Amino acid sequence: MTTLHQMSICPTICQMINRCMVFLLEIYSAYDMAERGYLETSAQLHDLKKFRQEMSRLEQMNIIGEMAAGVGHEIRNPMTAIRGFLQLLTAKNNYNDVQEYFELMIEELDRANAIITEFLSLARNKIVNLNKQNLNDILEALKPLLEATLLQSDNYLEIQLSEIPDLLLHEKEIRQLILNLVRNGREAMAGSRGKTLTIRTYLEGDEVVLAVQDQGKGIEPHILEKLGTPFLTTKENGTGLGLPVCYNIAAHHKATIDVETGPEGTTFYVRFKHPQFNSETV
Numbered sequence: 001m002t003t004l005h006q007m008s009i010c011p012t013i014c015q016m017i018n019r020c021m022v023f024l025l026e027i028y029s030a031y032d033m034a035e036r037g038y039l040e041t042s043a044q045l046h047d048l049k050k051f052r053q054e055m056s057r058l059e060q061m062n063i064i065g066e067m068a069a070g071v072g073h074e075i076r077n078p079m080t081a082i083r084g085f086l087q088l089l090t091a092k093n094n095y096n097d098v099q100e101y102f103e104l105m106i107e108e109l110d111r112a113n114a115i116i117t118e119f120l121s122l123a124r125n126k127i128v129n130l131n132k133q134n135l136n137d138i139l140e141a142l143k144p145l146l147e148a149t150l151l152q153s154d155n156y157l158e159i160q161l162s163e164i165p166d167l168l169l170h171e172k173e174i175r176q177l178i179l180n181l182v183r184n185g186r187e188a189m190a191g192s193r194g195k196t197l198t199i200r201t202y203l204e205g206d207e208v209v210l211a212v213q214d215q216g217k218g219i220e221p222h223i224l225e226k227l228g229t230p231f232l233t234t235k236e237n238g239t240g241l242g243l244p245v246c247y248n249i250a251a252h253h254k255a256t257i258d259v260e261t262g263p264e265g266t267t268f269y270v271r272f273k274h275p276q277f278n279s280e281t282v
Contacts, residue, residue: 075116083109115241128252130168135201135210135272136161138174146182146199153186154193162202167272173249180242181212181268188216188266206274213267224261246270 083106089095090102139159147157182197189195195215202209219227227243250257250270258269 076113079109079113128170128173130170132166133169133171134166135164135169135208138171139178139199139201142175142178149182150186150197153190155186155189155195155197158196158198160198160200164201164203164208165274167208168275169253173252177246177249177270180246184242185212185214185216188214208272208274210270211267213265215265218263219261219266224259227259
């Protein structure tokens with residue numbers, strides 16, 4: 001038989017349970033909000049870190065470009081004179097037994113000159129005149145050279161071109177960008193035969209995308225986070241300027257470069273804003 005005392009306890013217990021439920025719901029709600037806030041903050045911190053890395057990389061490239069602009073002219077003048085005299089000596093019959101040495105010296109001078117050119121292209125304040133062109137046309141013109149470059153290492157080229165709108169481009173710089181990315185892909189597949197490097201163009205939203213995909217071994221994480229930093233190279237004879245030049249050319253065109261990498265290869269995505277959607281004029 002239920003007593004009056006027992007009947008008075010039941011509502012009290014129910015009230016306590018209700019309060020506990022409300023308290024637990026409040027804790028859960030607070031935890032959920034904190035977790036969402038943490039995730040948002042983590043994403044913001046990641047974006048901030050990426051932004052700072054990009055600014056640091058651009059500043060390094062600008063400093064190198066300014067230094068190169070200051071000394072490049074002074075270095076190139078004597079190099080041009082030396083190269084001219086070497087060419088004169090190669091024409092003389094009494095130096096036939098050392099012709100190969102002259103040719104080697106000329107090749108090394110040309111290599112040094114190419115490095116200076118890469119240095120100069122890193123200058124941020126470089127004036128670039130852009131003209132309306134189609135990226136597919138530039139790729140079609142480069143196709144024989146790219147195929148020959150890959151065939152040297154018994155690898156192959158595949159080009160998949162979609163219909164894309166014209167862009168504001170500097171043809172010489174875009175050619176250099178493509179050549180650098182293809183050369184990078186070829187070197188990533190070094191030591192392998194029968195691999196394919198694929199170049200694609202396509203429209204994605206308001207962006208025209210150039211994708212260069214190799215079938216190499218991928219990029220190590222500690223290299224990936226520093227990608228685009230001047231002088232960063234894993235090659236014995238590399239200058240570490242190929243990718244920085246690509247990033248700088250992309251900056252001149254208000255484009256961005258994204259990278260996806262894994263054990264089966266690496267893809268570089270160069271994303272150009274379609275002029276129709278780009279409020280900034282060049």
